[in-house]
Amino acid sequence: MNTERTEQQKKVVTRFAPSPTGFLHSGTYRTAVFSYLFAKKHGGEFILRIEDTDKERSKKEYEENIIDCLSWLNMSYDKFYRQSENAPRHKEILEKLISDGKAYISKEEAKDGSGVIKEIVRFKNPNRIVSFVDAIRGEIKIDTTDLGDFVIAKNLNEPLFHLAVVVDDADEGVTHIIRGDDHISNTPRHILLYEALDFNVPTYAHLPLVLSEDRTKLSKRKGAQAVTYYRDQGYLPGAILNFITMIGFNDGTEKEIFTLDELIQVFDLEKVQKGGAVFNPVKLDWLNKEHIKLLSDVDFKNHVLSYMSDELKNIAGFEKRIDAILPTIKERIVKFGDIRDMETAGELQYFFMDPSYEPALLLCAEKQRKGKESMTVKDLAPIYEKLKEIISGITEFTPESAKAFIWPYAEEQGRGIVLWALRTALSGKERSPDPFTLVSIFGKEETIRRLDIALQKLNEINP
């Protein structure tokens, strides 16, 4: 009874054990997220172990990428291991297994077709049915007979995944192995090894796979984007974490927007989905926007600034007006990378400097009076004069106040014409925030100045 209790109170230890053979992407790091959430939920420890026993495919840059991404996602690990550094221990275990008669060296022709005879190590399979209780799926039984005497090392100095993973997890005290569904078929092999080594078998939890649009396992080939791609595009790490958790997990409520801390609070392996889920980038966009709304004004501004070019930020009027246009930007972006697109499309510059546009743009107001004659310079000039007059009377520069002053005149003259004229004069664009917002951003002096510019441009057109 006592031993049972201590067993239950044993500190939870989980690990993320990627092989550094590619960039971290949505299909691969989700196991890290769930392992992390589970460990933190139970006040446990989260380990990062780089599984670099495959010398040919492992690359230092991928290892760096993994560490980099985890840090960006704010998933700090309590311990770090590099599997290759445990080589002496692996060799020791291999020798023990062989001397115990539980594994043997087998002289075989190399699989690469070179014809070389190599001495590989095979595990002596007891050929029996292995069963375990998966924390997500319940009992799973698999007959290991058809696995044969599987290979556990290329030679005494080069252990393979099955051996290394079991030895390391046991040595590092991992209590819960949370990994992808695709590992279910490996689990019986691992359990066999645990038993041969007389180690305690940990609890397994096999996560459903993240799927691509065609419902097959998400992979780089299937269009999985690297975590760094999302970072570069200006997604928030909190949104990525929230999204990747919500596909495959639901706390039973209708809440969808969670911070990392909230996720830790509500996380529960038993509420993890069993079936695979499609990674839907459109919903990620929505979620990211929601997370942007959660940002403090300062944080939001800093993010915005980091996505603007120096050229833009160096415009003389930048400092003066940046704060005023922040709300407008927030409304229009879904991720911070959109700011670069806005700048490229020239949708930002006019806030800080005189807009550049063809005089004819002003005349386009004719589009607003269907079936009527085209607008002419003669029609428009008085409108601009009147607008100047109205604006000089505005006392408070808020969108609401601006509207209160301008609206009656727009009603009288035709909304389309007046508002289009105002908006294009202020922005030089066919699309922009509404004119009242623009007026409130620019203030009296600048608004009138821009109306004068429009008037000048009008004169350049021959009636």
Place this chain on the structure above:
RNA sequence: GGCCCUAUCGUCUAUCGGUUAGGACGAAGCCUUCUCAAGGCUUAAAGCCGGGUUCGAUUCCCGGUAGGGUCACCA
């Protein structure tokens, strides 16, 4: 093909035997100041099939079917 896993709107999901099967994204429509957004409202949209168990199954069991995973001297 063997073995294993899975199965509710297009997508992500709620439901722990009794519900008008709920929500979200997306879509469509409407409203809200001209454009672009944002916002609000409305609508369409699901229990794979067949057997059981039960007074009653989306839910439990079995069998199909379908999809996926895995079958390396990769991890």
